[in-house]
Amino acid sequence: MKQDIPEDGTLLPLMEEFYTIQGEGFNTGKAAYFIRLGGCDVGCHWCDVKESWDADMHPLTPADVIVENADQFPGKAVVITGGEPLIYNLDYLTNKLKERGILTFIETSGAYPLSGNWDWICLSPKKFKAPRPDITPFAHELKVIVFNKSDFKWAEEYAAMVSPTCKLYLQPEWSKSKEITPLIIDYVMANPKWEISLQTHKFLNIP
Numbered sequence: 001m002k003q004d005i006p007e008d009g010t011l012l013p014l015m016e017e018f019y020t021i022q023g024e025g026f027n028t029g030k031a032a033y034f035i036r037l038g039g040c041d042v043g044c045h046w047c048d049v050k051e052s053w054d055a056d057m058h059p060l061t062p063a064d065v066i067v068e069n070a071d072q073f074p075g076k077a078v079v080i081t082g083g084e085p086l087i088y089n090l091d092y093l094t095n096k097l098k099e100r101g102i103l104t105f106i107e108t109s110g111a112y113p114l115s116g117n118w119d120w121i122c123l124s125p126k127k128f129k130a131p132r133p134d135i136t137p138f139a140h141e142l143k144v145i146v147f148n149k150s151d152f153k154w155a156e157e158y159a160a161m162v163s164p165t166c167k168l169y170l171q172p173e174w175s176k177s178k179e180i181t182p183l184i185i186d187y188v189m190a191n192p193k194w195e196i197s198l199q200t201h202k203f204l205n206i207p
């Protein structure tokens with residue numbers, strides 16, 4: 001049966017929550033509490049959390065409980081990810097986190113309307129369901145996953161749409177990284193506005 005999810009963001013389908021180290025992008029190396037919300041229809045064939053896609057598989061959880069859980073840890077930063085977290089209205093959750101002085105970071109494909117109060121927005125655009133153009137000026141970080149050579153062109157299209165201060169990352173798709181990482185290395189050396197991002201948590205064997 002389909003869960004009735006209230007539109008005010010007070011109940012959210014929570015797949016998992018864990019305290020770890022941000023493995024990717026600009027905030028790599030920083031302790032953070034990860035909140036993984038279920039539900040995504042973007043359909044990346046290489047997605048590394050396909051178990052997140054069906055929102056009905058994940059229990060509706062009060063946002064207040066999630067905030068309380070996040071506040072138990074010394075690293076006062078959360079990464080809200082998924083699934084696609086922007087399917088939900090994240091105003092309530094992020095305002096409650098910020099009331100407690102917790103920094104709010106999001107990992108999003110940008111395919112749904114931007115909601116929430118964010119300290120850091122990582123936009124990772126997908127060809128399978130492109131971002132809404134209105135999110136691009138708000139991205140602090142653009143992180144493009146490179147699965148094949150055509151993704152460099154896709155990355156440049158988005159680099160032209162984000163703000164001039166937005167950090168630019170190319171991240172190898174995990175299953176192809178042996179083949180793709182050398183191409184990213186060459187690309188970054190030739191186009192140094194880009195940096196390479198690796199999924200360091202997978203090398204560290206941490207969540």
Ligand SMILES: C[S@@+](CC[C@H](N)C(=O)[O-])C[C@H]1O[C@@H](n2cnc3c(N)ncnc32)[C@H](O)[C@@H]1O
Binds near residue numbers: 048049172
């Ligand atoms: C699982 S997604 C969830 C958040 C959101 N749906 C998104 O795609 O940005 C979290 C991050 O992992 C990246 N990612 C997912 N699968 C990957 C893979 N196989 N290799 C490298 N990065 C991957 C995504 O691009 C995104 O930046």
Ligand SMILES: Nc1nc2[nH]cc(C(=O)O)c2c(=O)[nH]1
Binds near residue numbers: 022023082107207
């Ligand atoms: N350590 C760690 N860092 C991450 N950065 C983005 C992740 C995600 O799945 O959104 C992720 C994740 O799953 N684990």
Ligand code: SF4
Binds near residue numbers: 042047048052083
């Ligand atoms: S948008 Fe994110 S969660 Fe959804 S399929 Fe793609 S990588 Fe996975």
Ligand SMILES: [Mg+2]
Binds near residue numbers: 048049
């Ligand atoms: Mg991940």
